Amino acid sequence: MLSKKRITIFILISVTLVFIVVICAILPRFDFMYISAEKHWQKEKIGDRDEKTGGKGVSYVAQGENGVYFIYKNRLMYIDDKYENIKEVCKDIGMIQGGLVEGDTIFLYKNDDIDWINKVDSSGKIVRFIFDSGKSYIEGENIYTLNSKYGLRKYDFNGNRISSNKVKFDVASINTVFDNYIFYRGYDGDDDVEVSIPKYYFFDANKINYKTRKLKLSKYYLQPEAGDIYWKEDVIPYDSFAKEVDKTVREGKIFDDTAEKNLDDYELQSVELLPWSFSEVQDGYIYLYGEQKVTYRDKNYKEKMSVIKEEWESEKTKKVTYTTIARVLCRINIEDIKDTSEDTYINYEIVCYDLNKKWGGFIINNKNAYVLKEDEYFDSSKEDRNIYVYSMEVDTGLYKEIYRKKRFFNGNYSSKIFVTDKYIFIYEGSEYGVKECITRINHDGSNPVLVMDENGEVVMKPLESKSEEKSGK
Template sequence: MEAINMKKKWIICVSIIAIAYFVLSLCDFMYIPADKYPNIIRKMFFHDNEKVTVRSIGKVFQTKEGIYFLYNDRLMYMNSYGAEVKEAGLKQIAWIIPDNSNVFFLDNSVYDIYKVKQNNETKPIIKRSGDRIYIDGRYIYNYVYDNNTISKYNLDGKKIYSSKMYYGQLMAGGVGGIIFNDYNMRMVKEELSNYGMGVDVPCHYIFDWNRVKYMPKVLYTVHYYKQPSIWDYNNNFIKLEQYDEWAEGWDNKIRENKNKLRDTENRNMEDYELVSIGLSKQNPDYYRAVDGYIYFYHALEFCYRDKNYKNKISFDSTGDFDEKDKTRVEFKACVYVMFRVDVENIENAGDTSQLEYEILDVPMYPIDTNDEIEVFEVNDNYIYSISNVNNATTKEIKVLVTDIEKGTTRNIYDCRELSDDIYIPGIYCSDDYVFLYQYKIEESTTLRIIRFNKDGSNPILVMDENGEVVMKPIQ
């Protein structure tokens, strides 16, 4: 009898503990933000921030033995000397997912994620993958639009957690986003929201690191030097800053290039003063996380207002104003620049603090009129970017390389020709080469693949429009 009573007590205790565990897991206060955990715990699960590199799906993958790359849905292999190309035997592949020594790919039928074993056998590890896939050397992140959920897996496809996010990635109008160390970020684009970078902060259950809830924070992206207008959504919470050397430098650059900017060319800039500098709410299409930094090419907005605007705009009895008056007295000029943000700063920044960023010396469109950056990759402290121009008679593609440390940009490849084919470019990097993909817009298929050295020398036509291996220099 005593043994039975003891067993009942154990059952009751275990039941109470299980119920308490479940109930407490529903309480937000039981979840600790990742940045609040001691470093010794964080290092068990994440990379050092200086080494954080996140890759998404692509077309080229470097291994010790050679280079795998895709032509349409065919997996091709180039040997380590870069001299021989052959089919690798796998077909119906939509994308390669590169990750150090592991090879993953996404098939183009049911979009399962496969892992390639050392004997070239393939094994499905994640069924029905989502709309965005990221991999960081330890984990695979799989994002699904429909339910705004991110799922985290180990490299063998074992699910670690799934959780809903606040700043899910967008399906149109700037679809980019980036996930790193369980964090997620993108520009806050929602209507009537404040200007800022939205960050989903992973909060781990105190009794189980692999149980995660996301909490939002916003890092403001606008610097105000004058009191904002009453129609500005930010006017209730801004902090005015001094018109410093940085702001003056940009102000002068805009005024010097007024004839290149659509919103300034027909205005007398002497009548206007700089109100603010900030990032556009339009979300970028591409984010790249490399060696502890996040890169994105994005519009920097400069808000100018008539110095005597109060005398030039009228309000009715309800406080409303004519939109035409507003357009006449205030406008925004935009310049596209390359931003770089430190991962550690994003993790440690408090909610509603300012986003800290650098602006790198990549061509700034439209100040650099002929260099509108379409896509880019970051590799070995260099940024490889593509400027693509199409008009009725001519197509021009330029590949630019920016040395991040030196702040210099060179045109390393230039292709101009008359053609009826209008195509868009893609760029991918291996250890020693840059691969330029050209796609037909009408058919969404690869037109040709060109390979050249990192410095732009020795351009080689790898595969032609017919899908044939060529491997001959381009004249």
């Protein structure tokens, strides 16, 4: 009798172990065991439950509950909102790449000999928190790290790792994370924007299987000829988007060299979008800045190509086409990104054309885009180069110059801007970042103040400003 009980227990244990092995080691290898978040029985635990926001990356300036944290070289500083008192939270903390803020706790990403995320409280106490390399983000109640070795890792605010999932992406890419999606543009020689799409293991939503898709942002309207970079399967019917872009080009006010070109004998061939940079998720959108390349083909191109002798077909094609380019800020709804497939085109909305053609970085904050521009660098001895800050309403495309100032330093070391709930911070550095100054302005460009001077002293010195209005639509 005892022997039968032992056999029964042994069988139950064996079956249980086999079941565990199947669930944990065998079934996760099959794609059919992974489903979308909407269909998952643990969907309430997936993502941060806010469909309008995404991960916030490390930054030199970050909004806290009652003030602003900012980094000056190897020092973490804090300005309280009420009295604008500035204090040094901690210093001599090594090479800081930026910080993530949750309430009044800041997580500093350090890059010395080893990559660490350090946790710092309001008293300045520093604790080594997460040992991980790559890009870091904060979304909802979690911290994410993204690198080529481990993929996307998820931690709670106590430093406990929740998940680690392999994902294919360009290690040198610019990227952002939202709801476990990874949106990135690589540096592999093309201008493709890609998204890594998550699906979740049926028995454990922390196990993710990623599929990568290239976003189809460029549209082609005429059948290809020799030398064209697209296939006949890519051709789509002339649509409202093409009509609007064609109208803008023919008006001759925005795109290059169109005022002197007679386009009556040409028809629209393609509209390509070549993004250079993009934002984090804001109000359900990702904003992209880059070139919109519009190509036209002569209506009588076949006849004209037939009389061109002794040239390759691709060279003949170039002689019967015309290409014009404009710089543009546009946006994509993240729901369209989530629903993308290999066969669908991504619709993007044009926010504004860059009439200056010299924008630097941009930041989206509360339905406004803040853009930094600098006078071109020609001579290191030139002292009158200016910095300009523009503010743009993303829903209307109207923008204006809200602030300009002379650079504090000569040379070609680029300036940067950071935006908080009330302010814009401008970081300027000398060559190789030996010296650094920080200026702060209100969102409308008023009340400019030099916060930190080149000696690292807190000065809060008022400065003067100028501004003018423009429209990019």
